[in-house]
Amino acid sequence: MHWFHGMRIRVLAPLVCLLLAASCASISVKRTGPDSGTFHSTALAFTFFSYDMPGPALTIARANAADSGRPGLIVEHESVFPYLWKLDWLLDIIGIRYASVSGTWSQNPAAALPER
DSSP: HHHHHHHHHHHHHHHHHHHHHHEEEEEEEEEEEEEEEEEEEEEEEEEETTTTEOOOOOHHHHHHTTOOSSOOOHHHEEEESSSSSTTTHHHHHHHEEEEEEEEEESSSSSSSSSOO
């Protein structure tokens, strides 16, 4: 039975690493008019020794929004969690990052700008 336990660990460890290295992204697009609307894009990435897999979470979220094919995207808010300010280097050793990007889109980008 002892050999079976060691074999389980050797098989399960790489599988767990693959699951952690996977990322996921999503986007939600809502119309607010005939040729305009809002979007909200999110992404999740795994960091191991300063290497983001498959890439930085914020970059994935922005690329996901750009790939939506909506014209005149204007990003109004973006955030990354967790963000530890001066201790953020700790998450570069090993960590998971979640990014969120939201804003508006329009056929006429000047019309999508927020009122000031």
